[in-house]
Each structure stands twice: as C-alpha cells, then as structure tokens.
Amino acid sequence: MISPLEFVAKRVTPYIRGLIAIQLVEGGFSQPRVASLLGVSQPMISKYLKYGVEGLLRKLEEAGIDRSEALAIAKSLALRLVESRAETLQALAVIEFSLLARGVICNGYVKATRIPEACKVLNIYHEAGDPYIAEVEHAYREMASIKGISRLIPEVGSNIVVLRRDAKSIVEAVAFPGRIIKVNDSLTAVGRPSYGGSRFMATMVLEAARLWGKYRAAIAAKRDERLLEALKSLGLNVCEFTPKRGLEKYFEDLRRAMEAQGKPCDIIDDRGGPGIEPITYILAPSAAEAVSILREAVRIFYSSKTPSKSMSLESAKFEASESSPLDTLASSRGP
Numbered sequence: 001m002i003s004p005l006e007f008v009a010k011r012v013t014p015y016i017r018g019l020i021a022i023q024l025v026e027g028g029f030s031q032p033r034v035a036s037l038l039g040v041s042q043p044m045i046s047k048y049l050k051y052g053v054e055g056l057l058r059k060l061e062e063a064g065i066d067r068s069e070a071l072a073i074a075k076s077l078a079l080r081l082v083e084s085r086a087e088t089l090q091a092l093a094v095i096e097f098s099l100l101a102r103g104v105i106c107n108g109y110v111k112a113t114r115i116p117e118a119c120k121v122l123n124i125y126h127e128a129g130d131p132y133i134a135e136v137e138h139a140y141r142e143m144a145s146i147k148g149i150s151r152l153i154p155e156v157g158s159n160i161v162v163l164r165r166d167a168k169s170i171v172e173a174v175a176f177p178g179r180i181i182k183v184n185d186s187l188t189a190v191g192r193p194s195y196g197g198s199r200f201m202a203t204m205v206l207e208a209a210r211l212w213g214k215y216r217a218a219i220a221a222k223r224d225e226r227l228l229e230a231l232k233s234l235g236l237n238v239c240e241f242t243p244k245r246g247l248e249k250y251f252e253d254l255r256r257a258m259e260a261q262g263k264p265c266d267i268i269d270d271r272g273g274p275g276i277e278p279i280t281y282i283l284a285p286s287a288a289e290a291v292s293i294l295r296e297a298v299r300i301f302y303s304s305k306t307p308s309k310s311m312s313l314e315s316a317k318f319e320a321s322e323s324s325p326l327d328t329l330a331s332s333r334g335p
Contacts, residue, residue, distance in 0.1 A: 056070075150187060217284050230300035266284075
C-alpha cells in the first residue's frame with residue numbers, strides 16, 4: 001500500500017526540489033551553495049541539472065501536477081529559500097497539503113495504487129470552510145482579474161494577508177505561504193492560504209492595527225512612482241519609509257516611522273535598501289477593500305485621466321462592499 005503522504009514524498013517533492021535547484025543555479029548560485037541550501041549532496045544537484053527542467057516537469061505531470069503550477073511553486077520556493085530555510089520548509093509543507101486537499105494528485109495516486117477508488121482517501125485532507133481563508137481566496141481571484149496587474153508584481157512576489165478578528169500574533173493571520181508570483185502575463189498563487197503564511201506582512205498589519213485599529217488586511221505591489229501618485233489621487237495617506245538598518249531592525253524602524261506620522265498610514269511606501277526590494281503595501285480594513293483600492297489605482301496607472309479624489313476612493317470602497325463574500329460577517333470588519 002502507498003499512502004498519499006508517501007506518494008507525495010516519492011513522486012512530488014524530489015522533483016520540486018530539482019526544479020528549485022535548477023532555478024538557483026541558473027540564478028547564479030554555485031552548486032555547493034545550492035546543495036547546502038537544499039540539504040542534499042552536490043552530486044545530487046548535478047543529477048537534477050542532468051535531468052533538466054523538462055524531465056522534472058514530466059515526472060510532476062505524471063503525478064497530476066500541471067507544469068505551470070509546478071514552475072510557479074519552484075520559483076516561489078527558490079525565492080524564499082535564499083531568505084529563510086525554515087520558512088521555505090513551512091511553505092513547502094503547506095503546498096504539499098494543498099495538493100492533497102485539492103485532489104490535484106488524484107489521477108497519479110490511482111495509477112500508483114492501482115485502486116480505482118483511491119481518490120476517496122484524499123477526502124480526509126479537505127479542510128472545513130474558514131471565513132478568513134475564503135476572504136483571502138476571494139481577494140486573490142479579484143486581484144488576478146485586474147487588467148495589467150502582472151506588471152506591478154514585485155520580483156520577490158506579492159501576497160494578501162488578513163488578520164483574524166482581535167488577532168494578537170502572526171499565527172492568527174492568513175496569507176499564501178508561497179506568495180503570489182507573475183507567470184508570463186498572469187498571476188499564480190503558490191499554495192493555499194493558511195495561517196502563518198506570511199510572517200513579514202502579518203507583522204506589518206499587526207503593527208498598523210495596534211496603532212490605528214482599523215486595518216486588518218494588506219496587499220504588496222511593486223513600488224512605482226506612477227502607482228504611488230495614483231494611490232495619492234484616491235485621497236490615501238502615503239507614508240514613506242526607508243529601512244536604513246536592514247531587515248534585522250526593519251519593524252522597529254517601521255514602528256517609529258508610523259508613530260511619527262500622527263495619522264493612519266493607508267499606504268506604506270517602502271523605498272528599499274541593501275537586500276530589500278522597494279515595495280508598496282496597501283493597508284485596509286478588509287482584503288476586498290485592499291484589492292478594490294489596488295484595482296482603482298491600477299486603472300489610473302494605465303489611464304491618462306485622474307478622477308477626483310472623493311469619487312475614486314468612494315467608488316473603490318463601494319466596489320469592495322459589493323464583491324466581498326464576507327460582507328455580512330462581523331469578521332469582515334475591524335482589527
């Protein structure tokens with residue numbers, strides 16, 4: 001007998017690891033460095049390279065995983081691995097669970113077990129409905145539908161984070177563990193939204209909620225002067241921030257910068273620094289509102305006309321109230 005977890009461990013994870021290795025080597029990392037990051041031997045890295053992207057993708061397709069999703073997973077995890085091995089391992093675990101819960105490996109699992117009813121076993125991995133996970137999933141679908149949004153995705157990927165009502169820690173925040181990345185001209189979310197999916201953005205929203213109460217969600221976008229001007233035209237308060245002391249003191253410096261504003265920061269204009277990509281963070285009371293603000297700002301970004309501040313912002317908020325599936329729930333508002 002082959003359990004679903006055994007199937008993933010043998011037929012999925014090794015080939016994802018191979019794709020990650022190729023991504024890193026092609027990105028300029030030495031084979032010994034990649035081997036160290038992945039926790040494998042250097043000869044294994046050579047074996048991955050010899051196998052090649054196409055060979056690895058064929059194996060993953062045999063397991064039931066679409067090649068575009070496989071490439072997106074590998075790209076996202078490669079980006080994370082350079083930053084934190086622990087967070088990458090957590091993201092990989094969530095992604096593997098997501099593949100099981102969504103039944104992605106169903107056909108491959110049937111072939112491996114030779115049991116026609118084997119897919120029924122995967123039902124145990126289906127999660128009960130969670131309003132916060134649903135909120136992030138809905139926001140992602142809305143974000144992915146924004147025309148031209150791929151141009152405004154950071155190199156390290158984007159994310160959508162939502163805090164539970166009265167959240168006190170990052171484990172009470174939902175986000176995509178593998179981030180949202182650009183694949184050609186469209187977006188791909190890597191993994192399924194989960195608690196603790198983004199420690200960095202969750203900490204940012206928690207700090208904003210502690211200071212001003214009303215914020216409960218955030219979206220990351222590429223820093224672009226035209227996008228910032230569009231956000232300002234919506235009447236949003238843009239707070240400039242330069243992390244001069246790096247990631248180690250990032251949130252200490254951000255907290256001081258936000259406190260010095262004297263009023264809520266709707267937008268965090270992170271201007272970046274050594275090892276830190278410039279990124280624009282949109283804060284809002286809900287994920288739907290954050291996406292609607294982003295949608296309106298992107299429309300202005302590509303337009304030659306700038307609408308009036310009050311009408312544009314109210315339009316964005318109205319659109320959010322119509323599109324959110326959690327509109328009638330108390331959890332869709334508040335810190």
